[in-house]
Amino acid sequence: MFRIALIAAALVAGSAHAQDLDALKVDTRKNALPVLPKVVGMMQETVAAKGPVEAIPVCKEKAPELLKEQAAKTGWQMRRVSLKTRNPERGTPDVWEARQLADFNIRAANGEKIETLETGEVVTENGKQVYRYIRAIPVGDVCLKCHGPVDKVDASLKSQLANSYPHDAAFGYEKGQIRGALTVKRPL
Secondary structure, three states, X not given: OHHXXXXXXXXXXXXXXXXXXXXXXXXXXXXXXXXXXXHHHHHHHHHHHHOHHHHHHHHHHHHHHHHHHHHHHHOOEEEEEOOOOOOHHHHOOOHHHHHHHHHHHHHHHOOOOHHHOEEEEEEEEOOEEEEEEEEEEEOOHHHHHHXXXXXXXXXXXXXXXXXXXXXXXXXXXOOOOEEEEEEEEEEO
């Protein structure tokens, strides 16, 4: 009887933990994801009005500013990362993020829609619990101008990208692939 009570208690605790994780994911998604359409919208507007060369500062400076503003509102750390970074100083994933990105690639190869790839978990960092969340960012049409096959990127654009990002590895993508991810760390 005692054993059954322990198992029941463990199941209830596990269920409550799962509900807490779901609530954290929903809240994080609600407060973090609105940044992504803003970035895409700014890129689309700039590319349409001024061309892809003029959009480089939007991606390099304006997108991180939007993330910084949202991070200030929430008190969370937020950034964009990729396995093929354009800006290694800002976009190189840590071990946890790299593992999640690799898992996203496997899940996408098995048919999951990239737009829905996300995960979150509670981890301990420096003796404190934090909630880590990551959401895949798919390659869209506007992304291909600067991130598509290297032989299809305009020479003047390539030159400007090389000036702006001397260690650029973010070429060779096709529409619908995973470009990277939005990642969030929030203290608990």
